[in-house]
Amino acid sequence: MDWISPRALNRLGMLNMNRRNVDYIARYNERSAFPLVDNKLKTKLVVAEYGVKTPKLLQVVRQQHEISHFKEMAEDLAGFAIKPAKGSGGKGITVITGRDGDDYIKASGARVDSPFLQRHLTNILAGLYSLAGTPDVAIVESLVESVPSLAKYSHQGVPDIRIIVFQGYPVMAMLRLATTASDGKANLHQGAVGVGLDIGTGRSLNAVQFNRPIKLHPDTGLALENIQIEAWDEMLEMAARCYEATELGYIGVDLVVDATQGPLLLELNARPGLAIQMANGRGLLPRLRTIEAIRRPHFSPQDRSRFAMETFASL
Ligand SMILES: Nc1ncnc2c1ncn2[C@@H]1O[C@H](COP(=O)(O)OP(=O)(O)O)[C@@H](O)[C@H]1O
Ligand SMILES: [Mg+2]
The missing domain is CATH 3.30.470.20 (ATP-grasp fold, B domain)
Structure with missing residues (x-):
């Protein structure tokens, strides 16, 4: 075929x-x-x-200053997904499936740190992944474990x-x-x-x-x-x-x-x-x-x- x-x-x-x-x-x-x-x-x-x-909504990040709340909230979390509310095609989605000390482990196994996730949130707010490039909000939701x-x-x-x-x-x-x-x-x-x-x-x-x-x-x-x-x-x-x-x-x-x-x-x-x-x-x-x-x-x-x-x- x-x-x-x-x-x-x-x-x-x-x-x-x-x-x-x-x-x-x-x-x-x-x-x-x-x-x-x-x-x-x-x-x-x-x-x-x-x-x-x-999946359970953990946080909505609408403004830059709210990113500090995210940092606190995510400190105790082992898994979650960050996504642009207006994203599509898998763009801008970061899936975290585990922790290693202060670092976060992505679904792919790659390790990222907290400043990386905070920059990612900043990019989402700026509209980097939104359909028309317009400002967006980021949602943080619980990790789906299939x-x-x-x-x-x-x-x-x-x-x-x-x-x-x-x-x-x-x-x-x-x-x-x-x-x-x-x-x-x-x-x-x-x-x-x-x-x-x-x-x-x-x-x-x-x-x-x-x-x-x-x-x-x-x-x-x-x-x-x-x-x-x-x-x-x-x-x-x-x-x-x-x-x-x-x-x-x-x-x-x-x-x-x-x-x-x-x-x-x-x-x-x-x-x-x-x-x-x-x-x-x-x-x-x-x-x-x-x-x-x-x-x-x-x-x-x-x-x-x-x-x-x-x-x-x-x-
Ligand atoms: N909460 C989650 N936990 C684990 N994986 C997720 C979660 N949300 C999304 N994913 C993964 O990312 C993919 C894309 O997510 P989705 O919400 O469908 O956004 P998009 O509009 O970009 O397709 C999903 O097919 C899934 O594999
Ligand atoms: Mg999808």
Whole structure:
């Protein structure tokens, strides 16, 4: 599947960028709701009202002088993540997984000191990683410690699960695994591995890295077939509930499975990428059209995810 002809892509029902933008994002996503999902702090606060859990917020750093509070707060912490509220694509995220004396150990194993983290916070506030380069705020949240059954597949980073939710129905999903190339983050364009997941069961289908099919994780060497996501129906329902929280018709919902807390929402995306189709070896269009043809939409997130499990299961 290295190169697929436009005709073959059509046959698979692959959604392309232009059609996604015009027929789905522009048509189903209210522009006024974008600021909510483009800001991780706002997302966290809103979804909480809909019973969707996110990693615990430890601190919000809005101004330079608050960085000294961070220094005090972080002194006693073994693990946390610092991220720009308006960042994307894994840029500007520092994940700290341990301590060595006064130093902090990053997910990649690299050691950084407190002045490094403080400079990082300064850079975030200055807007170095924000979407439009405008000033931003930094959020410090608790470290997600992935369930071992999934963590073992990922190289030095928490794997996440991307679910495309259309009109409140989960339509396609993939697991993203960090690699050496992706530096402890599960972002595909940074070199993470994407593993398509069967909506019906939460089991793995195909896997890709840089849009090319692979069978084994490039760093961990583990086979990527037969991965099973636990509590799959719970995850789908949680993703479906983000529709009520945002009223956005076409979103990418990014979840992680924490070892003690279970499924948590990491972030929402109003312009989710299309590579998920490569990871699944299937196109989005037929599924989107199935949902568009429903005459009496299901009311509850649970009913919608149940419908999706039955309708979009790969045999
Ligand atoms: N609290 C956390 N604990 C551990 N890893 C995290 C945490 N938050 C983010 N990550 C890692 O960083 C990646 C990117 O984080 P995310 O919040 O999705 O931001 P982005 O918008 O940049 O993709 C995640 O896929 C995950 O691998
Ligand atoms: Mg992300």
